[in-house]
Amino acid sequence: MIKTFLKYIEFEKRYSKHTIISYHTDLQQFKNFLATIYPELTLVNVDYRILRSWIVSLVDNNIENTSINRKIASLRSFYKFLLKRDHIQEDPTWKLKVLKKSKKLPQFVNEDDMAKLLDQLTFENDFPGQRDKMVMEMLYGTGIRLSELIGLSENDVNFNNETIKVLGKRNKERIIPFSKSLGQSIKEYLSVKNNDNSLLITADNGEALYPMLVYRIVKKYLSLVNVDKKSPHVLRHTYATHLLNKGAELNAVKDLLGHTSLAATQVYTHNSIEKLKTVFKNAHPKA
Numbered sequence: 001m002i003k004t005f006l007k008y009i010e011f012e013k014r015y016s017k018h019t020i021i022s023y024h025t026d027l028q029q030f031k032n033f034l035a036t037i038y039p040e041l042t043l044v045n046v047d048y049r050i051l052r053s054w055i056v057s058l059v060d061n062n063i064e065n066t067s068i069n070r071k072i073a074s075l076r077s078f079y080k081f082l083l084k085r086d087h088i089q090e091d092p093t094w095k096l097k098v099l100k101k102s103k104k105l106p107q108f109v110n111e112d113d114m115a116k117l118l119d120q121l122t123f124e125n126d127f128p129g130q131r132d133k134m135v136m137e138m139l140y141g142t143g144i145r146l147s148e149l150i151g152l153s154e155n156d157v158n159f160n161n162e163t164i165k166v167l168g169k170r171n172k173e174r175i176i177p178f179s180k181s182l183g184q185s186i187k188e189y190l191s192v193k194n195n196d197n198s199l200l201i202t203a204d205n206g207e208a209l210y211p212m213l214v215y216r217i218v219k220k221y222l223s224l225v226n227v228d229k230k231s232p233h234v235l236r237h238t239y240a241t242h243l244l245n246k247g248a249e250l251n252a253v254k255d256l257l258g259h260t261s262l263a264a265t266q267v268y269t270h271n272s273i274e275k276l277k278t279v280f281k282n283a284h285p286k287a
Contacts, residue, residue, distance in 0.1 A: 001043060002027050005081050014170045018147060026074035030054055043078075044088055048095045051075060055096070065099040072096050105270050106237035111245075113225035114140065114238060121224070127194050127204070132217050134189040134201055135209075139218070139232055141182040142166075143239030143257055146232040150209045152200040154190070159183055168258040176256055240268040 006024055009015040015023075033054050034041050041050065058068050076093045083091050109117070118140070123133040138149060148166045156165040162183055163175050178186075186200075195206030203209055214232055222230040236257070243253050254265040 001082065001087065002031070002078075005078055008081060009077065016147060016169050019169075022070060023074045023077065026071040027078055029071070030075065033057065044082065047092050051092055051096060059099075065101050069098045069101065072098055106241070106267060107227055107229045107234055108238040108241040109222070109225055109227050109234065111242060113227075114242070117221060117225055121221070125192070127192050130189045130192050131201060131204075132221070134185065135214060135217050136221055136235070137182055137185050138201070139235035140239055141178055142176045143236050143243075144176065145169075145236065145258075146211055146214055148258075149201065149214065149232070150199075150211070153198050154200050155198070157186060157200065159187070166258070172258065174255065174258050237268070240265070244268055 002024070005027075006020055009023065010020055031043060034043070034046065034050070037053070037057075038046075038050060055068060055072065058071065072093070075096065079088065079091050079093045082088045118133075118137060123129040135149070138144065138152075142164060144152075144164075144166055145168070148168060151167055152164065158164070161177075162180065163177050166174050166176055168174055189201075193202070195202055197206050197208070199208055201209055203213055218232050218235065219230040222234065227234060240253055240257060243256070244250070250262065250265055250269065253268070254262055257265060259265050
């Protein structure tokens with residue numbers, strides 16, 4: 001049933017590969033929990049009490065609330081699917097409640113450090129060096145997700161319009177403008193690209209980029225600036241925060257990021273407010 005469900009969300013719901021892997025992991029963990037604690041039960045004859053006991057065990061093991069909430073979402077989707085297919089008579093997840101998340105502001109690199117990183121740092125002129133530079137500039141210059149970066153092809157770049165076409169979550173396409181300087185960097189990178197792969201950015205061996213390689217590249221260069229977290233998503237946070245700090249409209253940033261809800265974008269306004277508070281404290285005589 002798990003396999004059938006995963007095929008359903010992949011081909012009918014068109015969930016991203018990342019989501020499918022996460023849901024698979026969550027459901028397998030729950031299945032293992034049942035086998036260990038309630039060996040007499042199967043996935044189709046559990047009730048709310050059993051589901052809640054798993055959630056409690058996750059809390060007791062200090063799993064973060066955001067991870068637990070995703071597991072709850074996995075359960076809800078799975079049992080909604082089973083109910084729709086008449087494998088169960090009642091949805092056992094209907095009383096499950098998500099856990100409160102601690103509100104953390106997205107980490108980002110300040111403008112001066114980002115400028116130093118991209119303008120003053122010397123990248124090697126060989127393919128790996130220019131590829132690393134391309135990864136950093138593309139993530140910061142367009143705000144795309146890791147999965148979107150990996151899937152970019154050379155044909156997705158339109159130099160005439162200075163835009164890239166991105167295939168986002170649930171196969172939704174969006175067009176993102178890029179700067180002249182990024183356009184020039186792309187051309188310089190393509191001039192040293194030493195393989196025929198149609199993907200825009202590749203690994204050293206000409207194969208597709210893989211997430212761990214991108215993480216290593218980003219971590220290597222973000223280690224040179226003042227930021228605690230070092231991941232590709234930090235550059236996406238930086239892109240959004242810098243746009244809002246320069247006066248970009250929230251709805252425009254929402255569309256650029258590929259968010260379906262404005263609420264997902266509003267988190268970046270907190271960074272802008274924090275910057276305003278700093279300006280106020282430094283400038284106002286009564287602050």
